[in-house]
Amino acid sequence: MDFSLDLPAGPLVEAVLSTVRTSETPSVVNHSVRSFFFAQLLAAHEGCLEDAAYDRDRLFAATVLHDLGAGDLATGEARFEVEGADLAANLLRRHKVPEADVDRVWEAIALHTSPGIAERRGLLCYLTHEGVGIDFGRNAEVVSRWEKQIHAAYPRLAMVRSLVDAIVERAARSDAAAPRYSIGGELLRERRADGVTSLESAAATSPWGE
Template identity: 50%
Template sequence: MTCDVPDHVQNSTDGRASDATAGVTALPDTPPARAALGLVTAVESDCIANHSIRSYLFARLMARSTGMVSGREYDDRLLFLACVMHDLGLAPEGEHTQRFELVGADRAAEFLTEHGLPAAEVDAVWEAIALHTTPQIAERRGPLCLLVRAGIGVDFGGALSAGLDPMAVTDEEAEAIHGAYPRLAMISSIVDAIATQAAKHPANGPSYSLGGELLRERGNPPRPTRMEVAALSSRWAG
């Protein structure tokens, strides 16, 4: 499973980005960032990997919209790592005996520890990934958790974090991001992956967790979940 992701920092849809979108699809070019991106594109489907990358790009734009400055209010390195690895728990291989948010957080923490990140930074990324589906709590755990959840929310078509406006992302910026990292069948792929993991083991989808609820809503025979219906009627139409 691979994703067509340029290796350089300044990427764009066609190499002729306008002034309004210059740099909007730029990715961090550090060894941990490159390694994390390589891991994600190797183990996740293209549509889920693209979603993770877009979530970072949207999160960065949401930070801009609120006046947050990288290096002052938030750490862009950690924002990228948390966003790009937030769905590692949906990768099909490996044991899945707890909800996917924790599987992904644990896997990301192990990976970042192996790549030499300090324990405090590893813990910050773990927390942001573990809480990314948890409304109200994530927003109160600092800028990293808030921005990760916000970026993911914008990619699903709306803001998940209180006080953040997804319309702060311009149509030009959204077009550049979606051109570089197409949506493909993102929403159905993510719902299928979460429901599939939840169905494998009771601990993967506890009652009232996202996994448990999506599995219940998906039903048998399968039917669209509320998440899918909402995304299809959102700004990105899926």
């Protein structure tokens, strides 16, 4: 397939990029944009680009905003996926995105850390979850032809450690932000108990590193 590092265009895209660049660390911003490219490549690999449910603009919003709850706009009053989904929905509503699409993006962000659920909630949820997963090294072979180009444009910058730091910091702010068995809650408990999390340890064996 033809591949390009071009992003969608328009006021909403500009607002999405401005929001993440001013509220997240550069490593998390790059992770989010890479997740968009990886999700697109997965969609192409699986023949989904012509699917009626495929929407590149909504995929961009869901993937690039998926860690908004780990940024400076989040208050730590709910688990980071839900808080990020709420923040993303508010941004989309300000740009007059139809409510049905707002709901789809909200769900994709809220479920992006929920394997076994995200895959069953439609194409946007599936691609968002899997695009994020590829950036952690899962199913890396799908994007191996283009990953060097993507990583050169959007380097990792110790992403795993940076993202875990942000999630843990917000999870520590309230019990509601760290419920048992949520990823935020478990990362917080691992960091307090061992000083390092399973997600950081797994990065050592990822094809991309951290």
